[in-house]
Amino acid sequence: MVHHPRILDAVEDVIGPDILVYHSTLFLKEANTPAYVRWHQDSPYFYLSPHLHLTAWVALSDASIAAGCMQVLPGSHQLGVFQHDDKPESMNMIRRGQGISDRFDNVQGTFIPVGPGQMSLHHTDLVHASGANTTHDRRLGFAISYIPAHVKPVGAVKPSA
Numbered sequence: 001m002v003h004h005p006r007i008l009d010a011v012e013d014v015i016g017p018d019i020l021v022y023h024s025t026l027f028l029k030e031a032n033t034p035a036y037v038r039w040h041q042d043s044p045y046f047y048l049s050p051h052l053h054l055t056a057w058v059a060l061s062d063a064s065i066a067a068g069c070m071q072v073l074p075g076s077h078q079l080g081v082f083q084h085d086d087k088p089e090s091m092n093m094i095r096r097g098q099g100i101s102d103r104f105d106n107v108q109g110t111f112i113p114v115g116p117g118q119m120s121l122h123h124t125d126l127v128h129a130s131g132a133n134t135t136h137d138r139r140l141g142f143a144i145s146y147i148p149a150h151v152k153p154v155g156a157v158k159p160s161a
């Protein structure tokens with residue numbers, strides 16, 4: 001799937017033709033679960049320079065608003081990197097509970113619902129989150145992180161598990 005031409009064509013439009021897959025994650029939200037992801041940016045956890053990393057979030061099931069699709073703060077990738085902290089909680093889908101310290105806790109942002117087979121793209125500095133799945137179906141997303149080949153790892157990578 002990471003080589004799918006429809007995905008790569010869209011990624012190429014943003015980061016150019018010399019593309020590497022850096023990382024991939026399955027984000028599984030069970031049916032009727034309060035599982036959530038705090039507001040965060042990806043860049044503080046990927047230790048890449050420059051910040052040109054792009055994630056294709058490919059829906060493998062319906063990711064509607066009710067199913068807890070991604071929410072984003074449009075344009076926030078241009079605001080720099082915010083201070084993050086760790087607040088591990090059992091329902092946080094990111095085990096260390098990484099997130100932006102309280103700043104956007106009461107903000108709803110813009111929902112990005114995607115149907116099965118559709119995807120969204122997000123920049124590594126875009127502030128994003130997701131809320132509960134109130135539907136009777138699993139919400140399953142495959143997040144593929146792409147970088148241009150000139151982007152390099154910097155510093156130690158902290159495991160999220």
Ligand SMILES: O=C(O)CCC(=O)C(=O)O
Pocket residue numbers: 027037042055057068069070128129130141143
């Ligand atoms: O799947 C989610 O709800 C969150 C995904 C996410 O944070 C990411 O792809 O960086």
